[in-house]
Amino acid sequence: MKFQKITLLIIFLLLSFVGFSQQKEVTIKVNKVSDNVYMLVDKVEILPFPLAKMVCL
Amino acid sequence: MIDDQFAPLTPKILAAIKTVTEKPIKFLINTHWHGDHTGGNENMQKEGAVIVAHENVRKRMSVAQFNKERNRTTPASPKEALPVITFSKDVSFHFNDEDIFIFHVHEAHTDGDAMVYFTKSNVLHMGDTYFQGKYPYIDLNSGGSTQGYIAAIKKALLLINDDTKIIPGHRNVSDKAALETYVKMLEEIEANVIAEINAGKSEKEVTENTSLTKKYDDLNFGDWFISGKVLRKTFYRSLQKGK
Numbered sequence: 001m002k003f004q005k006i007t008l009l010i011i012f013l014l015l016s017f018v019g020f021s022q023q024k025e026v027t028i029k030v031n032k033v034s035d036n037v038y039m040l041v042d043k044v045e046i047l048p049f050p051l052a053k054m055v056c057l
Numbered sequence: 058m059i060d061d062q063f064a065p066l067t068p069k070i071l072a073a074i075k076t077v078t079e080k081p082i083k084f085l086i087n088t089h090w091h092g093d094h095t096g097g098n099e100n101m102q103k104e105g106a107v108i109v110a111h112e113n114v115r116k117r118m119s120v121a122q123f124n125k126e127r128n129r130t131t132p133a134s135p136k137e138a139l140p141v142i143t144f145s146k147d148v149s150f151h152f153n154d155e156d157i158f159i160f161h162v163h164e165a166h167t168d169g170d171a172m173v174y175f176t177k178s179n180v181l182h183m184g185d186t187y188f189q190g191k192y193p194y195i196d197l198n199s200g201g202s203t204q205g206y207i208a209a210i211k212k213a214l215l216l217i218n219d220d221t222k223i224i225p226g227h228r229n230v231s232d233k234a235a236l237e238t239y240v241k242m243l244e245e246i247e248a249n250v251i252a253e254i255n256a257g258k259s260e261k262e263v264t265e266n267t268s269l270t271k272k273y274d275d276l277n278f279g280d281w282f283i284s285g286k287v288l289r290k291t292f293y294r295s296l297q298k299g300k
Contacts (some may be wrong), residue, residue, distance in 0.1 A: 007256055026066060028073040033222055033230065034178040040073050042066070 058106065058172055059086045060226070061097030070097065071104070071272050082106040085149065086159060087140060088184025088226060090117040090168045090199065092131060098138035109148065110140035111161045113169030117199060124198045148207050162186060162209035166193070166226075168200025168211065174216060182215055185226035187209060187236065192273070192283040193243070195291050203247060203295040210240040222223075250292040264290040 031039045062070065074082070085102075087095045087110035095118065098108055118134040142148075147160035158174045166185040173182040186209045188194065195201045214236060217223070223231040249269040253262070263269065270278075270285035280284040 026069065028066070028069050030073050031077055033224065034175070034180050036153055036178050037175055037180045037222075038077055039224060039230070040070060042062070 058082045058084070058101070060088055060184070061085060061101050062093060063096035064100055067097045067100035081175065084109055086110065086171065086173055087114050088173070088182065088191040089121075089170045090114045091167070091185070092279055094136070094226070095138065098140075099135055100138050102141075107142060108138075108140040109142045109144070109159070111169040111171050112143040112145055112169075113167070113200070115140045115143050117167075122199065124196075126198065140161060162205070164200055164202045164205030165195075165209035166201050166206060167196050170201075172209075172213060173285065177248070178194070179218070179220055180222045180224065180280075181213060182224045183210075183213060186213070187225040187231070187239065188283075189223075189225040189228040189231045189235065189239075190278070191228065191281050192270075192278045192285070192288045194283050195295065197291065197298070201295075203292050206284070207240060207243050207247065210236060210243070214240070216242055219276070242278070246270055246273070246288065247292055247296070250289060250296060254293065254296060260290065260293050263293045 027043045029041045033039050085106040085108045120133050122131045150157040156176045160170050162170050195206050217233050274285040
């Protein structure tokens with residue numbers, strides 16, 4: 001099975017040392033680095049104040 | 058899985074992983090103890106992952122850590138968040154037709170750094186011993202040193218080749234040529250600071266001397282939380298400590 005060959009590799013960009021607040025929305029994208037290695041990339045979007053919501057689910 | 062970000066992101070991380078596999082996470086490797094690399098440990102352990110790290114990661118996570126420069130205390134992690142398998146020098150994993158070599162580099166970003174090399178895929182994850190395109194954060198409070206940081210990169214360079222894909226702890230995928238340029242930059246700055254120290258300059262004088270990092274400041278390496286000023290101070294303190 002294709003997925004048996006997958007090794008997941010996680011790293012995150014942008015967020016380091018930034019922390020979280022109610023003004024930030026985080027999305028995570030999967031990037032393929034090689035056949036067996038994937039990288040998770042996070043993207044932080046600053047939301048306008050009235051629409052701010054918690055990142056914590 | 059390598060590193061797991063802050064705890065609130067765990068559900069999104071798991072959802073992202075499910076887009077490539079339904080299989081559970083068997084092993085989680087922490088490249089060092091900082092919260093943006095270990096914050097999801099407790100959640101991942103509950104998901105069934107076995108956490109692996111250098112022995113100093115477990116030691117530091119077991120007790121509160123005070124960062125003098127940032128005047129910030131990180132509380133001890135709960136037992137469920139601690140690595141359950143630790144190593145002192147290196148450890149290897151063998152699965153998915155891949156040999157994965159995990160090795161410790163001494164007193165670099167912290168005193169518990171590990172790099173992870175996927176030998177078949179020819180991919181090296183360097184954790185925070187490489188900040189692609191930006192000056193490095195070297196945590197002197199956690200046993201890191203500028204000398205060890207440079208040595209760690211040189212060790213990585215011995216292992217890789219021109220085709221290796223390098224994943225830094227932050228920012229973009231990189232390669233050997235870029236890493237060589239990066240370590241050259243650090244060695245140049247180190248030499249500049251050493252010359253100042255040998256000339257009897259104080260920490261304040263070195264920290265304020267913009268010429269020591271100007272070449273790379275102009276290339277925007279200091280355009281984030283580690284500015285040229287912060288880096289000059291870090292080099293000064295680390296080199297003085299090492300005397």
